[in-house]
Amino acid sequence: MHGESNSAAGVSEGDILAGKYRVERVLGIGGMGVVVAAHHIQLDEKVALKFLLPEALGNSESVARFAREARAAVKIKSEHVARVTDVGTLPNGAPYMVMEYLEGGDLADWIKQRGPLPIEQAVEFVLQACVAVADAHALGIVHRDLKPANLFCVRRSDGQLSIKVLDFGISKMSDATAAGVAMTRTSALMGTPLYMSPEQMRSSKDVDAQTDIWALGAILFELMVGRPAFVAESVTELAIKVNNEPLPSIRGFRPDVPIELEAIVGKCLEKDRPQRYRNVAQLALALLPFAPKRAKSSVERISGIIQAAGLSESALAVPPSPQVDPTPASAGTLPPVGRTTVGSTRGKKAVVGAGVAGAVVLFALVGTVVMFRRGPAHHDAAQAAAAQAASPVVIPQAPPRPPAQPPPVEPAKAVASQTVDLPPAPPQAAPATAVAPTAAVATKKPPISAPVLSLAPAAPTVAPAPAVPPKPTTTAAKCDPPYFFDAKGNRVFKPECL
Secondary structure, three states: OHHHHHHHHOOOOOOEEOOOEEEEEEEEEOOOEEEEEEEEOOOOEEEEEEEEOHHHOOOHHHHHHHHHHHHHHHHOOOOOEOOEEEEEEOOOOOEEEEEEOOOEEEHHHHHHHHOOOOHHHHHHHHHHHHHHHHHHHHOOEEOOOOOHHHEEEEEOOOOOEEEEEOOOOOOEEOOHHHHOOOOOOOOOOOOOHHHOOHHHHHOOOOOOHHHHHHHHHHHHHHHHHOOOOOOOOOHHHHHHHHHHOOOOOHHHHOOOOOHHHHHHHHHHOOOOHHHOOOOHHHHHHHHHHHOOHHHHHHHHHHHHHHHHOOOOOOOOOOOOOOOOOOOOOOOOOOOOOOOHHHHHHHHHHHHHHHHHHHHHHHHHHHHHHHHHHHOOOOHHHHHHHHHHHHOOOOOOOOOOOOOOOOOOOOHHHHOOOOOOOOOOOOOOOOOHHHOOHHHHHOOOOOOOOOOOOOOOOOOOOOOOOOOOOOOOOHHHHHOOOOEEEOOOOOEEEOHHHO
8 A cells, every 4th residue: 555655646765856855655645746754865854745746737726826835834934834944846847845744643633533622622722723823814824724634733842732734725825926826716616615614615715814713713613522513415505504504502512611612613603704803813812711821822922923913903902702691611711811800800809908998997986986885994004095096907817708608798797706795884984075086986886785896706805995094083082092001011902992
């Protein structure tokens, strides 16, 4: 079988091409060209050679398409596009291009062998493809044939999987030289129908970047489900379905796909072009919450490419979210890049701060009333209370509330950790004129049985004394001094002063 492939390709193992590439084996044969693994003799480097078959040389459109692919691949400087290092012509007149040698497999084979991909991995692969597509769109190149078979998965030197976008053979280029090559006719069906947008089915010539966004959505659908979005037995039936029938539900095939992610795929596959994402940066920002954390660098690069190319007024602006049911996003995902997350966090902090401030005011009022009710104390306690009132209030960090606990109706009880019953007021309570100035803020006095709330559970509650000592009473005069000396000269404390 290996010999038959070499014979069909017109090359054999050990052949020297262009005087410096020794053929090792045939990697693949298409209708027009062949790809072989070769060894660069001078550089001692393994490469891949792609060239046209002899029977395709008489087809001017095939030759022009081959040259177009080489020009597009050389222009796109991206780690997610297979690099083209050289071009030339073989002795038989066939053009060839030299590309980096890739070890791995395309995603079409991946799905056949392993079935649907994990959600995070599928999203990350599409984001990596978006990096290559963003670089292409920045250069005015529309791929027009994005599909799982053209997304080649390799393993990088750090062990991570990486996607390479292949085959820019039918890409649409906006430069003047490409416009002079009449290889794309309106009546020609160019691309793979399973991943073609409605407008591409009608005319492959009149398409723009939106057709690549459609293809990226179709690829993500298939990576997560294991089958294309639209399936038919003929191209005509497929075209009717793509243009008229609604998109099948992803969750109908795979219920674990978040409903928000299903809505993103649906927005990519909108039949009306203006309803899709305006550029791949918007698509990447929408996909980021469902990708691994390391995918953030890919999204930032995509947004930077689109902004630098002037393809969007603000590529980092968060696109309008598709209309979905209010279902919370899956756990473990990343917040979207933008200002919405920061704003919502500040809002939550403001609400919490307002609640804490309210609690501080409430405790200050309760403490003031308690101070008034407790009656007079000695002069040192009054000075300590005045110093404490002048010092800033320090609130200890309260333990976080469990998520399942419903929010309380009364804010004061939400932070209460200890209740202390107050003793009845003594009959010799100070008159109203002796109240400290700080007590004037309490307009309504709570009942005597009102609990004293404390933020520190273990600390005992100590009622502060009034800031101004009351006038001495008759009992106080009798207790100055609070003792006397008996006949033997011993000091005896007065019972009423104890």
